[in-house]
Amino acid sequence: MKIAVLPGDGIGPEVTREAVRVIEALDLGIELSEAPVGGAAYKAKGHPLPPETLALAQASDAILFGAVGDPDCDALERHLRPEQAILGLRKALTLFANLRPARVFAGLEGASALRPEIAAAIDLVIVRELNGDVYFGEKGFRTNAAGEREGYDVMSYSTSEVERIAHIAFRTAMARRRRVCSVDKANVLETSQLWRDVVIEVAKGYPEVALEHMYVDNAAMQLVRNPGHFDVVLTGNLFGDILSDQASMCVGSIGMLASASLGERQTAYGTFGLYEPIHGSAPDIAGKGLANPMATILSAAMLLRHSLGQAAAADRIEAAVARTLADGILGRDLGGTAGTTEIGDAVLARL
Ligand SMILES: NC(=O)c1ccc[n+]([C@@H]2O[C@H](COP(=O)([O-])OP(=O)(O)OC[C@H]3O[C@@H](n4cnc5c(N)ncnc54)[C@H](O)[C@@H]3O)[C@@H](O)[C@H]2O)c1
Numbered sequence: 005m006k007i008a009v010l011p012g013d014g015i016g017p018e019v020t021r022e023a024v025r026v027i028e029a030l031d032l033g034i035e036l037s038e039a040p041v042g043g044a045a046y047k048a049k050g051h052p053l054p055p056e057t058l059a060l061a062q063a064s065d066a067i068l069f070g071a072v073g074d075p076d077c078d079a080l081e082r083h084l085r086p087e088q089a090i091l092g093l094r095k096a097l098t099l100f101a102n103l104r105p106a107r108v109f110a111g112l113e114g115a116s117a118l119r120p121e122i123a124a125a126i127d128l129v130i131v132r133e134l135n136g137d138v139y140f141g142e143k144g145f146r147t148n149a150a151g152e153r154e155g156y157d158v159m160s161y162s163t164s165e166v167e168r169i170a171h172i173a174f175r176t177a178m179a180r181r182r183r184v185c186s187v188d189k190a191n192v193l194e195t196s197q198l199w200r201d202v203v204i205e206v207a208k209g210y211p212e213v214a215l216e217h218m219y220v221d222n223a224a225m226q227l228v229r230n231p232g233h234f235d236v237v238l239t240g241n242l243f244g245d246i247l248s249d250q251a252s253m254c255v256g257s258i259g260m261l262a263s264a265s266l267g268e269r270q271t272a273y274g275t276f277g278l279y280e281p282i283h284g285s286a287p288d289i290a291g292k293g294l295a296n297p298m299a300t301i302l303s304a305a306m307l308l309r310h311s312l313g314q315a316a317a318a319d320r321i322e323a324a325v326a327r328t329l330a331d332g333i334l335g336r337d338l339g340g341t342a343g344t345t346e347i348g349d350a351v352l353a354r355l
């Protein structure tokens with residue numbers, strides 16, 4: 005079993021280190037190999053996703069990813085910016101299904117930005133499409149008829165792109181509370197009308213699953229008003245990006261939300277995938293030992309479950325995280341005082 009470890013920039017290396025310590029402590033005979041990605045790779049090798057890093061990722065059974073993004077690189081041409089590394093990996097490896105679970109751990113109800121009784125009911129998973137939408141359409145700058153500079157990004161989805169992510173959402177719902185809420189903007193966007201038409205067709209194959217449709221603006225509101233309503237939230241790349249950051253504050257902190265990015269490729273052990281916290285490189289706290297590593301540690305648990313067939317080890321990590329939180333060992337993002345290493349130590353002690 006091989007894991008490619010891509011720590012990246014800012015707090016990426018800090019949080020990845022803690023997740024690696026947890027994986028190593030389980031002693032599962034996993035081979036871990038590290039490579040640079042993002043701004044770190046640009047500075048070392050001239051490209052945010054060097055060919056050696058992509059080759060290592062391709063030759064592995066799973067990827068553990070930290071975060072990319074570096075203010076020093078914000079003025080670079082877009083194809084050289086750190087964020088292109090994660091977008092490039094998702095696209096090159098056809099990782100089209102992004103699962104972002106959000107639930108409130110016992111003891112964290114008071115850390116939510118919502119009232120505790122509303123937060124306590126949250127147990128949802130956002131199924132975000134990751135290979136299409138306005139992220140990957142034609143984009144550029146041009147001069148319009150009035151002689152003004154104009155930027156453009158084309159939003160589109162094909163039928164097959166929506167079909168494959170819809171199947172993932174319905175299959176996910178079958179293993180949960182059997183409810184799918186498809187989030188779109190079909191009252192304005194043709195991309196969303198196609199999305200809705202295709203989701204309705206795919207739903208016919210899953211008669212046990214209750215399907216509803218919601219406009220994204222309403223969904224953003226309902227996620228705060230009554231988040232317990234949601235089970236599986238199926239949505240596109242851009243809406244899923246935004247709603248998942250919002251969901252993170254509903255459960256307490258962006259430092260808590262893990263993710264799996266999956267495609268169809270099977271390995272000897274499970275489904276090939278990339279695992280990362282949903283947060284970024286957090287330049288404001290980088291290098292200070294303040295980052296909460298829980299999202300990355302929980303991403304490692306998802307990796308063991310989905311890509312390496314190690315469900316028992318994943319359960320152990322999740323239980324250790326839950327015990328750490330229940331014991332009140334919280335980072336500053338959750339109103340506590342524990343630093344990155346202290347949180348990692350606490351999880352290790354409870355494995
Ligand atoms: N997948 C990724 O690699 C990814 C995801 C999001 C943003 N980014 C990049 O990260 C950079 C910074 O973006 P941003 O500031 O908008 O988002 P961010 O998620 O990095 O940070 C937003 C806020 O949340 C806090 N935060 C984030 N993670 C935390 C953690 N684990 N513990 C405690 N606090 C945490 C930060 O300190 C900051 O105040 C940008 O370059 C952006 O493009 C990368």
Ligand SMILES: CC(C)[C@H](C(=O)O)[C@@H](O)C(=O)O
Binds near residue numbers: 087090091245282284
């Ligand atoms: C860094 C950026 C490209 C990325 C995205 O928009 O998908 C991030 O915000 C995320 O949520 O993983």
Ligand SMILES: [Mg+2]
Binds near residue numbers: 245246249282
């Ligand atoms: Mg995001």
